[in-house]
Amino acid sequence: MPALIEAKHLCYRYPSASDWALEGVGLAISPGEMVAVTGPSACGKSTLAMAIAGCLHEKPGGVWRGSVRADGIDITSRSLYENAELVGLVQQNPEDQFCTLTVEDEVAFGLENRRCPRDEMVRRIDWALDVVGAQHLLTRQLATLSGGEKQRIAIASILAARPRVLILDEPTSNLDPRATQAILVILERLRNDDGLTLIVIEHKLHALARFAPRIVRMAQGRISDQHAQTDMKTDKYIRAPAPPGDVVSRLENVSHWFGTRRALEDLSVSIHRGQVVAVMGDNGSGKSTLLRCLMGLIRPIEGRVIVLDRDQPVVSALAERAGIVFQNPDHQLLGDSVWDDAMMLARNTGQAEFVAPKAERQLRKSGLWHRRADSPWTLSYGQKRRLNLAAATSHDPDLVLADEILIGQDPANAQGLMEHLRALADRGSAVVVSLHNLATAEQYADRVLFLERGQLTLDASIDGLRPFLLSTGREAYLESAQ
């Protein structure tokens, strides 16, 4: 069967970049095939997706070599508009690709631009929403949707134009296991019922195991390995929980609302030294709010927060003894250089002399010491994440909070980050980390807090997590540990 997509000796360099993002990539994809592209952060996966979708060859200043043929035609001979008729691209963060304010408008957007007649538009919107199981969302505002629902609408908005190839760039990276399952069911339907050719960029290969996709591994802009799907399961390892030390932080009957939405409800919990506490729960269950309450960044509307012996603390009083890492690494790059960023907290809290040797050690360990004079904005995604952690923890804080820091991280980076947090707890810090992956929680955490709609439904030793998930019908979380 002739290939539907065929890349030969494909090289691409971004404008003003010195290194090639893609270097001699060769790939052929047959109609109806499913290909999973994986590899470490910044290895060229998203660039390959953009190249196949026809988004790069017209980019001013970029250097394009080699060829990509779609349905037998060289894509450089066609405009982005023409290529988009054949290949649809769903980007990683649906929030970044929405062009309108309501579900109906969003799915209609591409059809309206194609000057599709209204009757035909209504039929196609109906079909696309049916495929992704989102017909009930038709009249909703996009801002009111959950992460999983947004991802479904992002897929439907591309599907409505009926492309023959669908590229999904890390479609589940922001999603909890249940929402991830729902997206996988959609992929299954697209492949089996519609015969769509699917290219899925994904770190969580175990999630795709049921489709037996062809695995394409990338490294440093090249394809390093291609093979049919084999066993993608990982070893299970549940750590023996460390004994709890002194209480560092305590919440008593804490409730908080955002407008009319309740984020936390009557939550009481204590955080101890020497332990890693995994905070788990579906998207929107209150994990981030809990972490921000623990740091004094949010003062809860009801209840009491006692952190590091301070009652109802404000963040400025906690900064020198606590550190927090947020979900998006770019939100925390505040220094002019890597070293400046790593030392900012120490300088602001008068600990520069004490912290400097530790910051140097951390940067060396994170592989960032040779980049210390560079702007933090020039780092790769994984490097930025490591810098965030170094900047928040180089002063040896008593309390460390990490909010979904594994999102978008390749397994090697994720492992490095979790080992760093584990080492902090082993040295006596109290570490609280929100995450979705059961296997990671079992491997690194001592204790788990499970949240559901702002309520604490489980506070137990980590070995109690699996029985809890089983008894409450959360099989999707168990599959995330396969």
Place this chain on the structure above:
Amino acid sequence: MSSRAKLQYRPLASWLHGLHPLTKLAWLLIITVSSLAVHDPWYAGLVVAGLWLVARTARIRPATDLRGWQLVVATAGTFFALHVLFTRSGTIVLDLRPRAAFWITHTGLERGLLVALRFVAVILASQLFVLSTDSSTLAYALMRAGLPYRYGFALVTAIRLAPLFELEANTVYQAQLARGVRYDGSVFRRIIEVLRQLLLPLLVGALRRADHLAVSMEGRQFGRYRDRTYLRQARVRRADIISWIAMLLFAIGSVLMAISA
């Protein structure tokens, strides 16, 4: 629970909410222009009373649903007081001389009342428009009315991204606080420095978002053709026709009053 009213569209099943957005936009423009053009406090008072009646019949309670209503009344009161205190010309209605060098004139009272009521009328009309009009419906209505769709979607994108930028700014601010950055008690130069630290991540985030949005829009054929079709159908109802007739009469009356004054 926070009960602070936000100045944003709130869907309600009222006659005002059901009007075509362009009808409401035309009313807003006419009320604003006529309030400034007609120099009669009675006229301004009637406009305010009319708007109040519109709000009540549209199930909007100005005292609680409108943002900063107390501030609006306080500002209007200040305008009134300033005119009363500092207008020295005209017929004197209260004279405290020689005990104090203070007198109030009829002109001062009239001007104060006019400025205060004008201010209330424009603010009230604007808030009623925002509270009863879905911004995306307005943008689509403008595009259907002939606004080039590229400009229409610039408006839609701005409306969509504003809350995301607010959220992002809040996160960067919190990240600064967690790194021991202090805004209070800092010298001016230091505050400029921390503001720069706040703005840089926001700028980078905005550029990244713009890049992704461009890929998404072009990938869905935005800009390929000069025109496009629309799913939304603009419906002009009987209430809109009645409203346009009322608007015409109001405009004629306002012009006559402006000329006669």
